[in-house]
Amino acid sequence: MSEDLELVTIDEAAQLVGKTPHNIRDYIQRGRIRKYNELGQPIERATNGHLRVSLKEIRIFLSLVEQGLEKHHHAGLHPELGFHDVPEHKRTKHVHRLHPYLGKFIPQLVEWFLARYFQPDDVILDPFMGSGTTLIQGNEMKMHTIGIDISPFNCLIARVKAAKYDITKASYEILDIEKKVANFSAELNRSEINKWSLFPLDTIEDIKNRLLANCKSEYLKTWFAPRALIEMLYYRDLIPNYHYQDLLRVLLSRAVRSSRLVPHYDLATPKVPLPVGEKYWCRKHNRFCYPIDNCITKIHAYSRDTARRIAEFDKIRSDRSINIIQADSRTVDLKAELASTVIAGRPIDGIFTSPPYVGQIDYHDQHIYAYELFGFPRQDEQEIGPKKKGKSKQAQFEYIEGIAAVFRNVLPLLKSDAKIFVVANDRFNLYPEIAKRSGLRIIDEFHRAVTKRTEQGDDPYQETIFFMMKA
Ligand SMILES: C[S@@+](CC[C@H](N)C(=O)[O-])C[C@H]1O[C@@H](n2cnc3c(N)ncnc32)[C@H](O)[C@@H]1O
Structure with a gap:
């Protein structure tokens, strides 16, 4: 198992995070962190001296407590959804790393849910497609997929990943x-x-x-x-x-x-360009570096x-269709868009998606260099929950209405028993209201620690996968 869990004994953990061993045992008892053996396998009972805990899980839990988010931790972390032991090259397998994208989820997360809740030949929709992770993974699993995204450049990345090449x-x-x-x-x-x-x-x-x-x-x-x-x-x-x-x-x-003239440690969110030819202290490499010229x-x-x-994906891709639509998911006429595809008229079996989180990322701006270089038209104004609109009550209200409008728009094309999975970092607890306004009910919630992403970002956080169905 992975060393990423940072396994330690209870006494070591207590010392390292500044708590007592009694505190750590309490976290275990309340299901906040898990018990492992020395190999990093989750266990129910430990024989004397062999119990280990994950420093990483403890840190995530403590950071949630600090942010006042402990209440979202009630179900504990799902043992299989951490993907701690999936190495980098698998999280970014074949076309998933054709282009960086801040805010994408890992294909293993998609795979876990598609494998359990869907069948080959099903039709899966992602109305917040981003760079197309759901579409590529779904295709690998012999499912037809549909993706919608407002950003022309995100659609280009997804199209390039999905294309069939000589x-x-x-x-x-x-x-x-x-x-x-x-x-x-x-x-x-x-x-x-x-x-x-x-x-x-x-x-x-x-x-x-x-x-x-x-x-x-x-x-x-x-x-x-x-x-x-x-x-x-x-x-x-x-x-x-x-x-x-x-x-x-x-x-x-x-x-x-x-x-770009940016420090190596800040490729995802650079603030100002570095002067050409001048060295800077690089936090990533712990030495002086020069900006690339x-x-x-x-x-x-x-x-x-x-x-x-592309050659790797070509070997494993299935012949199921991948349909990419550049549009606002709140208003797109999905039926018309699919009319000339092989899945025209077929009811959709489910959704697997990750909407923007409120006030977190500007999805056009993160690729500003591509928009400037190629002159793609920008649709920033139609992004739901962009960073530039912040996280105020008003922004949250608009976000709720925006996400609900997407579901209301696409739900008529879904089967009555369609399964809908929404990955969200719901720190403001907005999804119960979104579900209500969308005509959905929340069936279950899966909580996962996000310590592994394909892009750099801030500290580890927790996200929820809401399982919803039509109300
Ligand atoms: C969290 S990202 C999805 C990432 C995706 N799961 C992946 O792995 O690449 C959310 C996406 O929603 C898109 N989006 C925001 N507002 C939208 C709207 N009104 N209609 C369609 N897509 C929208 C953004 O452009 C962004 O690509």
Whole structure:
């Protein structure tokens, strides 16, 4: 089992978290934390001297107590939903890591519920699709899937993950464009004395000037070193020469994200760009680091990785349909959108989804570099519960109404006994009211500790999976 649990004895735990051994035993008795053996397997009874507890679970529990959220912990943590022992490469298996995305859940969580509550051939809907985790996992399990998201870039990521590729051709294109940009990048660095070149020097200057003249984005000019900017613009302009253009856009976007002038420890939520060429103290690496000054390094890093990931998914994907709709889930005419698909007219068997949490993330803004680079239209105003609207009572009220409006809109297409699973960090206890306004009843709640995410974020927290059905 995993060392991520940080197993310790009761006495050690008490010392490490500043409590008494009696406190720790009390948490066990009240079902707040679990008992483990030395191998990290959950146990009912422990023989003398062999009982272990998880420091990680204790810390989560104590942080919930501190935030006044202990009451949400009443059912205790579900023993199987922590996924403590799932290694990183499985949480980000095949296409799930084609592009970073703050706020995605892990495929293992989707798999756990789909395997228990649904069958192959069922139709599963995710009205807050994000980067498409439910869709990819559902397809792997031979289910038809439908995803809706308001953000055009999230839909692009999901479409690229879900697409069926001619793997040889896609790999060729990925490596071909990489080579062309690498040649160009080498030229950018070539000294004037070295006259041997594929591009005469004045041509390189012409290309640079043309690329910069066409770049109107202040954001791009501010958040990237000059060389990184030129390289990414050059790559972008080559994309129309290829067949799998969206795949290349997502690959470039991933490289661009990692090429911003941001500290390594703050890739997800950077505040201000670092000065070009100036070292900074890196909390992630515990040493001085320099901000990246180019994009080609990341293009190299992600090109083969992308080709490998799409090939891996291609081997295990099923032939069930994956349907992606860019729309506001409160108002989309889902029936019309599905009319020309293979699942037209089929009642939907269930939902597995994770709505935005109130006031937590701006889903367009997290990918601002991609919107600026490709000029995708933004639909920020239609995001439910964005960070910029905060967590005030008014924001919570709007959130309740927004999420309920989504369920009311899609419920008519669901079977009468459809099963609905909603993953939420419901720290304001809004879901009972959301269920009421949606015409749903809460059947059960599963609580899980979130210590493993695919993206960096703040401290560990607890989330609830609400199991609901039509009222
Ligand atoms: C928590 S994320 C979903 C993450 C997803 N489970 C994954 O693994 O990638 C919530 C998503 O809801 C989307 N969203 C917000 N308001 C929406 C609306 N009105 N209609 C459709 N989608 C919306 C956001 O763009 C965001 O991608």
